[in-house]
Amino acid sequence: MGKPRVIYWFRTDLRLHDSPALKAALDLKPECLYPIWTWDPHYVYRARVGPNRWQFLLDCQNDLSASITKLNKKSKLHVIREAPQTLFPKLWKAWKISHLVFEKDTDSYARSRDEEVIALAKKAGVEVIVKTGRTLFDPDELVKQNRGKPTMSMNQVQHAGETLGEPARPIDAPQSLPDPGDTKLDFDQEQPASDPDVNAVQRDQDEKSYASGLAGPKGDFSVPTLEEIGIKNATSPHRGGETRALKGLDEIIKDEDYTATFAKPNTAPTDFEPQSTTLLSPHLHFGSLSCRLFYWRAQDVISKYGSKATQPPTSLTGQLLFRDMYFGAQAALGHTFAQTVGNPNCRFVPWHLPSRVQDSSDRDSAPVTTTNAASGTQERDYQIDSPEAEEYFRRWKHGITGFPWIDALMRQLRHDGWIHHLGRHAVACFLTRGGCYVSWERGASVFEEWLIDHEVACNIGNWQWLSCTAFYAQFYRCYSPVAFPRKWDKEGRFVRKWVPEMADVPEKYVYEPWKAPIQDLKKAGVMLKKGAELGEEEGGSKVYPKPMFDFNDRRQICIDGLKQAYDVGLYGNDPKVLDGSWRKLFPDDAEGPTKGKKGGIGGMIEDDEEATGEEEFDDVQRKGEGEEGSAKKKSENQGGASPKPGRKRKENHGSMEQFVKRSKK
DNA sequence: CATCACGTTGTCTCA
DNA sequence: TTGAGACAACGTGAT
Numbered sequence: 286m287g288k289p290r291v292i293y294w295f296r297t298d299l300r301l302h303d304s305p306a307l308k309a310a311l312d313l314k315p316e317c318l319y320p321i322w323t324w325d326p327h328y329v330y331r332a333r334v335g336p337n338r339w340q341f342l343l344d345c346q347n348d349l350s351a352s353i354t355k356l357n358k359k360s361k362l363h364v365i366r367e368a369p370q371t372l373f374p375k376l377w378k379a380w381k382i383s384h385l386v387f388e389k390d391t392d393s394y395a396r397s398r399d400e401e402v403i404a405l406a407k408k409a410g411v412e413v414i415v416k417t418g419r420t421l422f423d424p425d426e427l428v429k430q431n432r433g434k435p436t437m438s439m440n441q442v443q444h445a446g447e448t449l450g451e452p453a454r455p456i457d458a459p460q461s462l463p464d465p466g467d468t469k470l471d472f473d474q475e476q477p478a479s480d481p482d483v484n485a486v487q488r489d490q491d492e493k494s495y496a497s498g499l500a501g502p503k504g505d506f507s508v509p510t511l512e513e514i515g516i517k518n519a520t521s522p523h524r525g526g527e528t529r530a531l532k533g534l535d536e537i538i539k540d541e542d543y544t545a546t547f548a549k550p551n552t553a554p555t556d557f558e559p560q561s562t563t564l565l566s567p568h569l570h571f572g573s574l575s576c577r578l579f580y581w582r583a584q585d586v587i588s589k590y591g592s593k594a595t596q597p598p599t600s601l602t603g604q605l606l607f608r609d610m611y612f613g614a615q616a617a618l619g620h621t622f623a624q625t626v627g628n629p630n631c632r633f634v635p636w637h638l639p640s641r642v643q644d645s646s647d648r649d650s651a652p653v654t655t656t657n658a659a660s661g662t663q664e665r666d667y668q669i670d671s672p673e674a675e676e677y678f679r680r681w682k683h684g685i686t687g688f689p690w691i692d693a694l695m696r697q698l699r700h701d702g703w704i705h706h707l708g709r710h711a712v713a714c715f716l717t718r719g720g721c722y723v724s725w726e727r728g729a730s731v732f733e734e735w736l737i738d739h740e741v742a743c744n745i746g747n748w749q750w751l752s753c754t755a756f757y758a759q760f761y762r763c764y765s766p767v768a769f770p771r772k773w774d775k776e777g778r779f780v781r782k783w784v785p786e787m788a789d790v791p792e793k794y795v796y797e798p799w800k801a802p803i804q805d806l807k808k809a810g811v812m813l814k815k816g817a818e819l820g821e822e823e824g825g826s827k828v829y830p831k832p833m834f835d836f837n838d839r840r841q842i843c844i845d846g847l848k849q850a851y852d853v854g855l856y857g858n859d860p861k862v863l864d865g866s867w868r869k870l871f872p873d874d875a876e877g878p879t880k881g882k883k884g885g886i887g888g889m890i891e892d893d894e895e896a897t898g899e900e901e902f903d904d905v906q907r908k909g910e911g912e913e914g915s916a917k918k919k920s921e922n923q924g925g926a927s928p929k930p931g932r933k934r935k936e937n938h939g940s941m942e943q944f945v946k947r948s949k950k
Numbered sequence: 951c952a953t954c955a956c957g958t959t960g961t962c963t964c965a
Numbered sequence: 966t967t968g969a970g971a972c973a974a975c976g977t978g979a980t
Contacts, residue, residue: 599958607958758975759975760975761974762960762975764959847975848975955979963971
């Protein structure tokens with residue numbers, strides 16, 4: 286047997302420091318090591334990724350490639366433009382590969398992809414080595430120690446963590462890397478299907494990263510550019526790469542007081558330049574920073590600091606434990622974690638704009654939706670049960686609610702791809718249980734698109750938390766879009782930066798301009814108009830919307846709604862949720878799509894007649910992001926009122942019963 | 951079975 | 966100006 290010829294497959298571990306999987310690859314003492322990235326059409330076309338996160342990814346890849354080259358002039362990150370499932374068997378043969386090494390992933394698409402690759406490797410006689418490295422603890426181990434249950438509280442995480450021992454100490458970056466072998470590609474590229482393209486809205490040109498062949502336009506395995514992917518220009522100042530991550534970590538750790546006395550609830554969501562938290566989360570997502578390196582560098586400072594150091598859950602290390610909690614919940618629940626329907630852990634609330642789901646036989650067997658289960662969250666169709674709620678949602682997304690605090694945060698989110706954790710609380714509460722009564726799945730979908738640190742497990746977990754559908758239940762604690770920011774930023778500096786309409790409004794009214802005397806507004810060069818859109822001007826004045834509703838009224842409606850839903854007490858996997866009979870448990874006039882006695886899964890079917898249905902659904906449906914952008918290369922079977930032939934709801938009576946039985950197990 | 955304390959991050963009024 | 970308590974009231978886990 287010859288010496289190992291190894292592919293190291295980079296994924297969400299775009300770093301050289303503290304990579305257990307990379308160490309395992311090097312421990313093989315390989316004859317050659319190919320560092321590769323498979324340019325997966327799933328990511329290009331099916332996962333919702335906005336320009337800022339694309340930029341961050343490319344930053345990480347370029348930085349990593351340069352770091353690899355520094356260790357070995359012959360080596361680099363080899364980006365190969367094809368899906369791993371089809372590429373690998375050809376590649377293993379061409380490069381005479383003996384071992385494939387990668388870091389374990391936990392997201393639902395990644396898990397099924399990896400299973401497939403592992404099976405292919407077995408068939409090809411390639412040995413696969415998988416190491417955990419994305420979290421402090423292996424999420425599957427964490428769940429096992431939690432008696433197989435999803436980790437739903439910090440207590441559980443810490444308890445389960447104790448039995449697993451301390452997180453591993455970080456591993457040093459390698460000092461050298463073996464040469465890659467011959468990189469000839471003597472096989473054809475499989476062109477991916479670009480339809481449906483959920484990222485069409487993110488592009489201003491055609492996607493052409495596959496058009497130049499497996500090794501890119503120069504044949505040198507280059508990292509694609511935003512232009513090649515056809516993605517619009519990024520706007521975020523926050524950039525990626527391990528070099529930046531390590532520098533950022535150094536800055537944090539250097540400040541021992543900050544590191545040791547960090548208390549999340551005391552960090553101001555209104556601070557900017559600099560922000561009050563570390564901004565290292567996107568690096569954790571892409572793996573350009575190891576969470577264990579972060580943990581131990583912080584912990585070593587904390588240990589030395591003495592009794593004034595903060596403790597989990599509010600401390601810096603506590604933040605990392607929260608991340609593990611969400612990964613544990615995801616690991617235990619699988620793909621249902623990312624949605625309400627079918628999720629035994631998520632409370633059922635009759636939110637407006639509920640996700641459409643396929644019938645139960647689809648739901649239970651294959652991915653929840655064919656186009657997007659992959660990304661782990663939803664960008665699937667949703668039911669517009671209320672045009673008013675749809676308008677609330679649109680205004681929330683684009684920062685034109687008329688509540689300056691909410692609008693500032695949403696504009697910052699869109700532009701920078703990052704907002705402070707408590708800012709996320711504010712907008713999430715506002716969209717769901719503290720204002721709009723819109724499904725948390727709509728909000729999660731927007732965060733998925735825009736956040737540079739979007740992590741499926743954390744995003745979903747936090748949306749469930751804030752909407753009081755899991756993890757948290759004190760729905761009567763509700764963030765006010767006026768009182769909450771005022772506590773942190775009385776002068777309104779943050780709002781003035783992001784909502785220039787408020788730039789000169791007196792401090793007293795900066796969070797509630799509708800209360801300002803007309804002459805004050807005039808002096809501030811702004812006028813309020815019902816239903817104003819972004820950037821409107823009139824007679825030399827900036828125009829800002831009047832608040833889209835009375836917050837106190839809406840808060841009460843929401844609290845009453847939540848109380849009702851808690852009383853009814855259904856969870857996402859309840860047969861009554863799936864077959865629509867949940868409606869019988871709510872009065873017709875309760876908030877949400879509660880009218881009638883029957884209805885489909887998660888609100889899919891709107892009235893009693895349709896509930897028996899064998900007809901196609903042709904009622905209004907729309908994608909979450911459909912309303913914006915010039916590059917609307919709308920994929921046909923995603924939206925619009927023109928369902929493809931054959932998009933019929935499957936006959937569902939028998940299969941429904943079947944599901945109900947299964948769900949009772 | 952009850953009771954109670956607690957849970958990373960609420961708001962409002964009143965002294 | 967700051968701090969305490971009311972508000973109306975969730976689930977979990979310890980006792």
